[in-house]
Amino acid sequence: MPHKAFAWFILPSALAMILFIALPLVSIVVQSLYIEHPQVLTQVESCSPFGGCTMETRVDAAATAALRDAQPLGRFNGLGTYFNRSHLATREIATILKDTDGIADSLRRIYQLPFYRALLFTLCYTAVVTPLGMLAGFWIALAVNRIPAVLKGPVIFVSLLPMIITPLIGSLVIYWMVNSRGILGNLLQWVTQDPTLSIAASGPLTWLTLFLYGIWIAAPFSFVVFYAGLQTVPQDTLESAMIDGANRWERVRFVIIPHLVPLATFVALVQLMDNFRVLEPIIGFNAQASATSLSFSIYNDLQAENGQLFASAAATSLLTIALLIVLLFPVLIRTWRDFSRKSAH
Amino acid sequence: MTSSPARPNYTLTLIATAFVLFWMVVAGFPFLWTTWGSFKVEADFFSRADWSNALSGVNTIRQTGDAFTMDGYKGAWILNDFWRAGLNTMLVTVVVTVLSLVLGTLGGYALARSGYRYAFWILILALVFRAMPHITLVSGYLVPFFQLNIWGTLPTAIIVLVAINQPFTLWMLHSFFLSIPKDLDESAMVDGCTRFQAFREVIVPVMWPGIITTGLFSFLLAYNDFAVTAMLLRQENQTMIPKIASFLGSIESEGNVMFAVSSVVSATVPLFILVMFFQRQIVGGLTAGAVKG
Amino acid sequence: MADIKLKGITRRWNDFIGVDNLNLDIADREFLVLLGPSGCGKSTTMRMIAGLEEVSSGEIWLGERMVNNLEPKDRDISMVFQSYGLYPTMSVYENIRFPLRIRKVPASEHKERVLRAAEMVELTQFLDRRPAALSGGQRQRVALARAIVRAPNAFLMDEPLSNLDAKLRVSTRAQIANLHHELKTTTVYVTHDQVEAMTLADRVVVMKNGIAQQIAPPMDIYNKPANTFVASFIGAPAMNLIEGHLEAGTFTSPVLTVSGLPHRHSGPVTLGFRAEDVAVVSEGGNLAAPVYSVERLGDSTMFAIRAKDDLISLKADKAASLAIGDVVRAAVTAKVSHIFDGTTGQRIEPLLIPA
Incomplete structure (x- = not known):
């Protein structure tokens, strides 16, 4: 397609993406370099009839508002926000590393820092849910492939539900069940014979619940893709493997799995992106006391009760995006290699 | 000697069936349970005493005189204006889907038909955009939107959702267009069409299945969004999902959790219907993306 | 009806040269065959004539017009594609009528012209069908009918027989030869099959690696091959x-x-x-x-x-x-x-x- 025609066709889409994805990124960069104005304080002499006069410090609301209107971005702060306690916390980490009681102690103290807390949970969630979700989906696909044909339709129907459900709704549905007053929470108390057991009160249990929830919503996607992949396994290869004497497991190992590998890369990529942005489950499970994610930190800054913390949210956003690009780098490199090879004739 | 397809291994089939049944319970039961529970009072669905109250509805009968009650739905839809959120959701999702498809088919077609290197780079950039958590972008919208005084309105949220969904829509439609032979546009152009006429008269009619499938996913993305709608809409413009989120703080403390439960069930219904009618297209869409990679 | 002149046309992709400085005068009413192995630049040459491929350098003349910068639709040519390029959502009738409709030929003429074209390729009884309900040979004839429904400057045919089985290929080949005899329209025909080239062509261009090896009538090429490549490519x-x-x-x-x-x-x-x-x-x-x-x-x-x-x-x-x-x-x-x-x-x- 000639350049000119291409430009006209892509224009609306490109314009939308430039205005609402690329420019906001610029806006984030700028915001992260500024910090909210402090409140303007004034000295007021207050005199009481009996106690005489004292000087009092008060917030000058009008002046604060005027200043915020004049410079909505706040004052320039350079990279200050990135290194403060809520983000990379370089000074705090230096202190921790200086007077440490061993690695475990320093890790525990670093984990108290909000950014690292969110980072750790996000990475753990992504690292646990992505492979386990895929594995669960793979087994379901293998199993569904074997069951009588009449069952397949309903199974696929039910399987799609956790995937297409709104994440916030899905997490609420599960949360209400595992709640200490819900049916699964009750079951857990009965199993452990501990009537005070509550998932919300226990950090590790909250993490575990969030992971299980993540697998629950991730498995169907892998299942559908792998199931479709199983339908296209080349029958010739499968049959020649049988004639060559491969048993059932060897056929899975040498024919089916290699056939599914390209699909698995695709699924892994999509799941990685989706799991990395985990936000709604933490809100749905009301779990911020024991688990926060990077997305949740940003959400929390923007929801802050007394004034939204734009600078803080922007800094976390940029750190998140930077991390994401690092994670995606192998994929980008691989895609580039594929493309170069293809266009090399 | 292992069994061939002609002589099935019944033990294995039995294990597989059992496993699949277990998965169906895991996948489906939570929805069934919550739907059932939404017709009870809080004391039954969240029972401190005995979980089986939720089945028998002891407290529901005591409080309302019947084993099933619509109180939760009444509270959410009428008392708390959930109907307004429902209307907003309908408006937002329909407009977002249509606009996403219009922009996406044009762009996806261009990307599929251009052999130049920049088309590849646009796709890679779209992949990176697709990977970015939506909330990171939202943090970039707020300040400019406050300044331009466009924060909080439905059109703003719609345009943002369209833009945010573009990377995904472009990828998906691009791979559908790739499966349509180039010969078709070329014979149309030789027959006397301009590029755009060829696109409209010949390619789009062939593309309908792909457009419908992509439309389903655009719909899901808009319907399921939380980050954008929660942060960009003011209270009276809220769609269902942020409305439910705001219920969590306010209503739960008032002891009306059942309003939240019933609104959650209400918001599931459209998705349920969608899967029922478009199961084939959804599965096809997921697979198409995977096969083209 | 027009003659076609290619003046030093070249097609380059980065450092790959698809067609290298090709000079060719195609006379009005001539049946010219571009022959060569895959990747020799024969299809690229035809696509440049059609306007589907950009020309890196050189000029293409259709009659009195230099058409380098004209859109395909403005070149007034018709083309038969290897995979036919039929519109799957339209009936055979609509497929054949499409060029008339899009070129704003008065609607009153459509029916007559479509029927005449369909008759020439023996498709009259299939006009209501969709392409999916046709056999390979019938689809091929729909593509032919769509090309001949109007009187273009030239016909371009890109390996039109390669998707047919051997027997059908022979009869369709005869049909194409007969159509050309009847319509007397300048035709450029791309093939890798030397039998098609020998039987159909007034003149053959044998190409290799983007370069024309020999341009001559079929018997000259057979009797006096210009080099070892042509010698080994022609004749069975x-x-x-x-x-x-x-x-x-x-x-x-x-x-x-x-x-x-x-x-x-x-x-x-x-x-x-x-x-x-x-x-x-x-x-x-x-x-x-x-x-x-x-x-x-x-x-x-x-x-x-x-x-x-x-x-x-x-x-x-x-x-x-x-x-x-x-x-x-x-x-x-x-x-x-x-x-x-x-x-x-x-x-x-x-x-x-x-x-």
């Missing part, structure tokens, strides 16, 4: 090529010696001869080697003999008794020999026509 079986040395009119190689060649050239050369030009002899002859394979074709027998490293194809009559391993003798005369330069592969013309 391919011309036998034997490397050797030419000195004072005598060709010598380890397997064959031919003397009395009317060429004033000395040095390394390649000698070529066609299987059908050489007689198998029982005594004498200048070529003797054991039989490697035998193919009985019914009307004749093709067989190959193995002489040192070369497999040489020969032709015998249908009754010939040949068995693998038998030693066969043949006489390759100076009269049937073609001489090509040993390094460039270019044909070396004899000084005088051998008697």
Whole structure:
């Protein structure tokens, strides 16, 4: 397609993406370099009839508002926000590393820092849910492939539900069940014979619940893709493997799995992106006391009760995006290699 | 000697069936349970005493005189204006889907038909955009939107959702267009069409299945969004999902959790219907993306 | 109706050259075939004429117009694609009518013209069907009808027969030849099949690596191939090529010696001869080697003999008794020999026509 025609066709889409994805990124960069104005304080002499006069410090609301209107971005702060306690916390980490009681102690103290807390949970969630979700989906696909044909339709129907459900709704549905007053929470108390057991009160249990929830919503996607992949396994290869004497497991190992590998890369990529942005489950499970994610930190800054913390949210956003690009780098490199090879004739 | 397809291994089939049944319970039961529970009072669905109250509805009968009650739905839809959120959701999702498809088919077609290197780079950039958590972008919208005084309105949220969904829509439609032979546009152009006429008269009619499938996913993305709608809409413009989120703080403390439960069930219904009618297209869409990679 | 002139057209992609400085004058009403192996630039050339491919340099003239910058629709040509490019959502009738509709031909003429085109390719009874309900040959004819429904400057056909089975290919080939005779429209036809080229063409352009190797009528190409590539590409079986040395009119190689060649050239050369030009002899002859394979074709027998490293194809009559391993003798005369330069592969013309 000639350049000119291409430009006209892509224009609306490109314009939308430039205005609402690329420019906001610029806006984030700028915001992260500024910090909210402090409140303007004034000295007021207050005199009481009996106690005489004292000087009092008060917030000058009008002046604060005027200043915020004049410079909505706040004052320039350079990279200050990135290194403060809520983000990379370089000074705090230096202190921790200086007077440490061993690695475990320093890790525990670093984990108290909000950014690292969110980072750790996000990475753990992504690292646990992505492979386990895929594995669960793979087994379901293998199993569904074997069951009588009449069952397949309903199974696929039910399987799609956790995937297409709104994440916030899905997490609420599960949360209400595992709640200490819900049916699964009750079951857990009965199993452990501990009537005070509550998932919300226990950090590790909250993490575990969030992971299980993540697998629950991730498995169907892998299942559908792998199931479709199983339908296209080349029958010739499968049959020649049988004639060559491969048993059932060897056929899975040498024919089916290699056939599914390209699909698995695709699924892994999509799941990685989706799991990395985990936000709604933490809100749905009301779990911020024991688990926060990077997305949740940003959400929390923007929801802050007394004034939204734009600078803080922007800094976390940029750190998140930077991390994401690092994670995606192998994929980008691989895609580039594929493309170069293809266009090399 | 292992069994061939002609002589099935019944033990294995039995294990597989059992496993699949277990998965169906895991996948489906939570929805069934919550739907059932939404017709009870809080004391039954969240029972401190005995979980089986939720089945028998002891407290529901005591409080309302019947084993099933619509109180939760009444509270959410009428008392708390959930109907307004429902209307907003309908408006937002329909407009977002249509606009996403219009922009996406044009762009996806261009990307599929251009052999130049920049088309590849646009796709890679779209992949990176697709990977970015939506909330990171939202943090970039707020300040400019406050300044331009466009924060909080439905059109703003719609345009943002369209833009945010573009990377995904472009990828998906691009791979559908790739499966349509180039010969078709070329014979149309030789027959006397301009590029755009060829696109409209010949390619789009062939593309309908792909457009419908992509439309389903655009719909899901808009319907399921939380980050954008929660942060960009003011209270009276809220769609269902942020409305439910705001219920969590306010209503739960008032002891009306059942309003939240019933609104959650209400918001599931459209998705349920969608899967029922478009199961084939959804599965096809997921697979198409995977096969083209 | 128009003539087509290609003036030094070149198509480049980065550092890959698809078509290299091609000059070609196609006369009005001529049937020109672009022939060559895949990747030789023949389709690219046709697509540049159609306007589907950009021209990197050079000029394309359709009649009196330089069309380099014209959109395909403004060039007034019609084209038959290898995979036909039928519109799957339209009926056969709508498919054939499409060019008329899009070019704003008065609606009153549509029906008559579509029916006439359909009749010419014997499609009248399928007009209501969708392309998906047609066989390969019928689809091919829909594509033909769509091309002939209006009277364009030229027809372009991109391997139109390659998706048909062997039998259908022969009958459709005849149909195309007949259509051209009837409509007398300039036609450019791309194929990799030398039989199609020989049977259909007024002139053939043999291409390789983006360069035209020879532009000539079919029989000239058969009788006087311009180089070893053309010699090996035209004719079935391919011309036998034997490397050797030419000195004072005598060709010598380890397997064959031919003397009395009317060429004033000395040095390394390649000698070529066609299987059908050489007689198998029982005594004498200048070529003797054991039989490697035998193919009985019914009307004749093709067989190959193995002489040192070369497999040489020969032709015998249908009754010939040949068995693998038998030693066969043949006489390759100076009269049937073609001489090509040993390094460039270019044909070396004899000084005088051998008697």
